[in-house]
Amino acid sequence: MSVIDPSLIRFEEIVPPGANWSHVLKRGTTLRLTDPEGGANVAALMYNFELLPERLNLPDTLKCQHTARLTKGHCLYTDMGRILVSIVDDSSGWHDPLGGWSTAAIVARKYGERNYQTARNDWYRNAHDNFVTELGKYGMDERDLAMNVNFFSKVTVDETGRLSFDARHAKAGAFVDLRSEMNTLVVLNTCIHPLDPSPVYAPKPVQLTVYTSPPPGPDDFCRNFRPENQRGFILTERYFL
């Protein structure tokens, strides 16, 4: 479903380059991320809003689905075996769960520094510091950090374990739909990927659309994508009983 029925849309927002955003994505809603210009990177962390120490666990997510990339059919798991969001649609085919976040040191090494005083809201920002700031608004701190997903970015691993960033991967108009299976605190920012080879500091915006979506039925694609996901949905649904 690439076109969302306008009557289902709850709100839309554009996150400018390098900025923070967070929202408790309620069960029964889906968040669409759209890359309007191409070249976007959306660094994201997720938490069970009702039990914040329960957080996105990428090692569990990857090993239970035998994958090192994320796309349609995959579910994002907490450390408690429950599903935060499932990827119900995806035009890009690959979202990066390995590269982590940019830091002040990485940005300064590549691009130098530009502070708020001189650049106002075009100052240089990084995903790590953005995450810590946004988490602080929920009473959380560095202890609550975990490995993040980089939506729209593609990082491949060769046979010796070396990483490569595919700079042509993030195309204008690409989108991914994240259906909330819990009340999921989504904390994201539009900072550059740490492996972004761009010679100039040029993070990109992302468009967000939150819309109402039906609960996953017995024949749901993500539920049946793998037997592990069937069990993940059982555990998630038990949590609400």
Place this chain on the structure above:
Amino acid sequence: MSTLTESPLDPGRAVYRSTILAGDPWIHVVRKGQTFRIVDLEGNQAADTLFFSAADPVDRYSAHDTIMEQGGIYLTTGTKLMSTRGHVLLTITADTCGRHDTLGGACACESNMVRYAIEKRFMHACRDSFLRGARQMGLGKRDLAHNINFFMNVPVTPDGGLTFEDGISAAGRYVEMCAEMDVIALISNCPQLNNPCNGYKPTPVEVLIWD
């Protein structure tokens, strides 16, 4: 496959030696400048390991910062184990196994339910050991980030697959690292009985420390 590197250190001169049974936690401070070795005594065991700055445990081992620092996902001799604040916790100085995992994480009762069967909930798992070990130094669940699996082989394929392969470790193989600051080392010697990576037979590991 990387080159294997042996250590000149004599186990007889170690200042600390302890055997960790499968299913047990172990937590200990390794001082700056000390060398820390983990030995896979019987082969194909997984030593799930976390490190924290002893001075400020909020600054802890970070899998992706370590991966970014070296541009690759496997750990071996020369790897700097990085913290969330960009500090080097330890540097791997010897390795007779050749490859250690950064991505597989720890087993947990809850993830075992997803991976194997709902009924697996009651089997012992690394996360329970981590919680027991961490508590001895005042740490808890929020401090438990993604760990290293020493001696475990979790290859990522060029098309984005992730598999658990037979271990490439064997009896007596070891990995050794030098502490670049005072660190807390927390190990869960993995009790997993559902995964072929340890031949369904978890076994002891030994830890040694030299000044």
